[in-house]
Amino acid sequence: MSIRHGLLALLERGPRYGSQLRSEFESRTGSTWPLNVGQVYTTLNRLERDGMVAQSGEDEAGHALYAITDAGQEELRKWFEKPVDRTSPARDELAIKLAMAVGASGVDIRAVIQSQRHHTVKAMQDYTRLKAQAITALEGGASQERDDVAWLLVLEQLIFQTEAEARWLDHCEARLIRLSIASRQAPPPTVPSPAEDTTGLGRTTRR
Numbered sequence: 001m002s003i004r005h006g007l008l009a010l011l012e013r014g015p016r017y018g019s020q021l022r023s024e025f026e027s028r029t030g031s032t033w034p035l036n037v038g039q040v041y042t043t044l045n046r047l048e049r050d051g052m053v054a055q056s057g058e059d060e061a062g063h064a065l066y067a068i069t070d071a072g073q074e075e076l077r078k079w080f081e082k083p084v085d086r087t088s089p090a091r092d093e094l095a096i097k098l099a100m101a102v103g104a105s106g107v108d109i110r111a112v113i114q115s116q117r118h119h120t121v122k123a124m125q126d127y128t129r130l131k132a133q134a135i136t137a138l139e140g141g142a143s144q145e146r147d148d149v150a151w152l153l154v155l156e157q158l159i160f161q162t163e164a165e166a167r168w169l170d171h172c173e174a175r176l177i178r179l180s181i182a183s184r185q186a187p188p189p190t191v192p193s194p195a196e197d198t199t200g201l202g203r204t205t206r207r
Helices: 003-011 018-029 037-049 070-081 093-101 109-139 146-185
Strands: 053-058 064-068
Touching: 003 018, 003 037, 003 053, 003 064, 003 070, 018 037, 018 064, 018 146, 037 053, 037 064, 064 070, 093 109, 109 146
Parallel strands: none
Antiparallel strands: 053 064
């Protein structure tokens, strides 16, 4: 997740102060990726160092305001135009857990999969319920705020993601079953007797 570019996108709408940026970021994403004020100000300091933002006075309450610069506008434009790089995927804790569970002593990997599947399906149901509420509000005219539309898109991405995860868990379980069956059906390796040895290594040579 690019907090850096998310803050630049919010600053494009006008000068903001730190806690305001945090609130707007979480509102836009439905608090899916919560931030703390320390993260926001650390990122703002780096953006200011890089010439992407500049301090722009204070508001009536004395909060220090930050504004996006021309360099920040250009950086934001490039970010929107450039596809997200998938050649170096982020670490996925679930994939790592299952990879480590394979062959681990005392671990029932199928139980791990079942437990995760239950959690994933529950999350998918929760996201679907929230999506229905968001669509009802938007289509009923109760809300047309850009933050609500953005939250709907985030929800739909989360639904697709959990659906894919559930399918992958089903695939993992089926794969393990097939491999288990194949290993039980495979004939045990045989050791040839000296009379059957075709390598010549088991024979003695008389002189």
